[in-house]
Amino acid sequence: MSDRESMPYDIVIVGGGPAGLSAAIRLKQLAGEAGTDLAVCVLEKGSEIGAHILSGAVIDPKALDELLPDWRTSGCSLAEVPVTDNRHWMLSEKGQFSMPHLLLPPFMNNKGTYTGSLANLCRWLAEQAEALGVEIFPGFAAAEILYNDDGSVKGVATGDMGISREGEQKADYQPGLELHAKYTFFAEGARGHLTKILKRQFALDADCSPQVYGLGMKELWDIDPAKHQPGLVIHTQGWPLTDAYGGGFLYHQANGQVALGFVVGLGYRNPHLYPFEEFQRWKQHPSIRQYLEGGRRVSYGARAINEGGWQSVPRLDFPGGVLIGCSAGFVNVPRIKGTHTAMKSGMLAAEAAFAAVQAGRESDALSTYDAAVRSSWIADELTLVRNAEPLLAKLGNSIGTVLAGIDMWMRTLKIGLPFTLKHKPDHEKLWRKEHCHAIAYPKPDGVISFDRLSSVFLSNTNHEEDQPVHLQLKDPSVPIAYNLPLYDEPAQRYCPAGVYEVVGEEEGNPRFQINAQNCVHCKTCDIKDPTQNINWVTPEGGGGPNYPNM
Template identity: 70%
Template sequence: MPYDVVIVGAGPAGLSAAIRLKQAAAAREAEISVCVLEKGSEVGAHILSGATIDPQALDELLPDWRDDGCPLAEVPVTNNLHWVLTKKGKFNLPHLWTPPFLHNKGTYTGSLGNLCRWLAGKAEELGVEIFPGFAAAEVLFNEDGSVKGVATGDMGVARDGTHKGDYQPGLELHAKYTFFSEGCRGHLSKEMMRIFDLRADCDPQVYGLGVKELWDIDPELHQPGTVIHTQGWPLTEHGANGGGWIYHQANGQVSIGFVTWLNYTNPYVSPFQEMQKWKTHPQVAALLKGGKRVSYGARAISDGGYQSLPKLVFPGGALIGDSAGFLNVPRIKGTHTAMKSGMMAADAAVEAIVSQRQHDELTGYTAAYDQSWVKKELSIVRNVVPLVKKFGDFLGSGLAGITMWAEYLGLKMPFTLHHHPDHETLWRKDLVRKIDYPKPDGVLTFDRLSSVFLSNTNHEEDQPVHLTLKDPSVPVEYDLPMYDEPAQRYCPAGVYEIVGEDTGDPKFVINAQNCVHCKTCDIKDPTQNINWVVPEGGGGPNYPNM
């Protein structure tokens, strides 16, 4: 199936690119065919974010969105708070201590999944073809080594590799340019970085794991438009970093969640259980009292920012959105920068296609980024994450605040601090204290399996396991004695477990059907032995409004 542009992933970056391609082509009185592949069962099924969104890119893309039925317009942010938590108390960080760009003025809070569904409708109105339930499984190349397109995965393949009765081979989609918009740690994007050495001149990417729940709460406690961010407890008990969010959204719901940066050192840390423990803080527990948890999900996020951005282009394609890593960590926002990246790549592709070029490098995208507000925004905050990691949550945050103020006022810092890979940070289990997390009460705190149930996760069980091991012996022979096999704890869906250890015959079990596609295992595994690849199209979580 030939197209001018194929886009892998119907997230905010991919859909913004699709819309901009059609807009720019129309302005040039040209016809450009665009296809978007989405591995989820529908657009939005795999989308998860807090989310508080800066509308800057949306204003550029679709200026009338507020009056055009966009669900994001329902709840503008009206109150912004930042809590520094201790075990029992909190300190409100005054606005005067933080630069204005952290104050959330002019932002909106709501479901990023629903925003993507709305964007998909706008794209289809312009003639974009969107195929949900089709996972791009392989990159195709021309004879000269440039990207030719992608192939979707075969359907109806049994676990042993044989073809079942409903077998259907994958489709090849050829394109003049292919955009990879898979989100954080996309498996094809990872291949592009390796094949074209796109990370040669940048820092390694670093990550956090966000665990999210939606709650229906007591109407008397609901304050639409109030957004709260927290830092400090409980991660400070383990020398780890991250923080929580509480967003009062539409329909009496709050989005709550907790991000654990994946550079932590203690292999007994469980990001899922840290989130459950965070909910027991008196301030958070009081808000949720009498409420009901209605949804659950988890997703890794790219935290590296400015210095971890890879080369964005290669012959025949480009990385956009969180596949490249445009998140602004201090603002806890990446939707606007992701959307803008897709728009810049789209403009460059239209120029190339109208000029009758194909399969070359879209240098216009790189040039546009270099002159964009995206680069400026990421540059201002580039030292925040390294400072917090180096000096700890409180001193590091203070130093980070000073650098942000200086950069905001035009005093550019003469240095850029660097990142180190998350999978290299774990200490041996004999060097750390084992963490005893409280048992869930089923009212405020919960276990992983009941949580996965709320994510509506489903995979065809008789299919090849999509969580592959480069060496099947490593989990038991190396990771277990060295780190007590940390995959048992860093996975927020209970995918990995060791069984038979009490009888002296330990075995590493992968419950792939539980996978919520967060990618944490692919990131944090200390020997990089776990490689996440796409399962059969349509598998995974089915988030209704995350």
């Protein structure tokens, strides 16, 4: 019996992103239509809704239209900038080739989409949810899964507050809170730390391909008004990546700002590759730099992105709960969009759970939700593009793009290739350092390109320093004894926030240092470490980045 305080709810939702908030809204809508009450709460580890939300973002409003049809006239900032011009560039070191629209499948044209801040969309969704009676608790990180005696999920517990780095209770200690539910929705985003446990506990991914990921890094810039073209959307492939697949984006959004970013597939082989530096180098391309000259960088952030596609979607239900949104992995990789599919998954989960609660059931497996997703437009959309990412990963940007385009066109015409390509986990793809060439990256100029620490400063990241390190090493000897001689300890480079360092190497006494206070919660270390020795767990609630309008 726990001595922690507990609170009962019908539905507890872990994560205040688009999936979790859409689920909460839909649950309350259904309860209102049925003339009944339903107790729903949302836990958000960020200091406020939107604080940890980062996306490009060009958003397909398909699910939003279904959930809240009047959103365009209800004060939602997303309505401010519809996409008006869509360009796809193939970059060489100095030049570019614009991909003709006729070569792209129709669903790639961004017609009817909007560009803006996903964080601000979530803040607006939270307002709609609270108006319907949803209880939202920002700054409360779900740290533990609770189980009933029969093994079904009972709910979650938030993390204790006021624990020192040595594990002792400080003067301001507060024990965590238990939230008990008939059903618990896990909407943690890509590589959720509780979702990892659930997948093992209930063998949810036993019959699917492993999930694979990209690292997305993003900046906001205020640019010269003469260069600003609201609604212009640009995507790039090619340079500077030679040892990895990925690409860049530049979106002209509201208020004279552009959102630009770079995604590197985490299946890369060369341990010398430095994703953050690839991003900074990309900005120096003449076609990108032209928009930034005379401008000012105002924000930075990073986050892992699901890239496995339909073949990596696990079983979605288990006794007492479900996976929704990016916890399950519904990103459409070629379209670089996952908000609409995440929202739809939350809505479908809400409908399945509401029906179960109304029927007097609780803690069983919501198999109707899994079935609903697999017969929905989520499945239709992701099935069309299921071979795109693995073709790029296996064959590179040039050949992979051509074959992925052919496959997507064939599937659009109902004559797709008669197979689905599988994945290998990203951490298994790294080669030993002696088999790869070193990469020389230019020093940042402080005008267009920057270093990691000044970038982390712009993310407003903050953690209470005297707390247990939330980046746990299963074996503390591995970074120096194994990763350093074999891979030149790639954590020094794949982390986009400078969390990991090898210090004392020049003196012959190397030591692995973890600067946990820099962590922007991207989860790259949890994904890419070659021995899976790093385990990301939640820090104290409210810690991490505080993105203003990312």
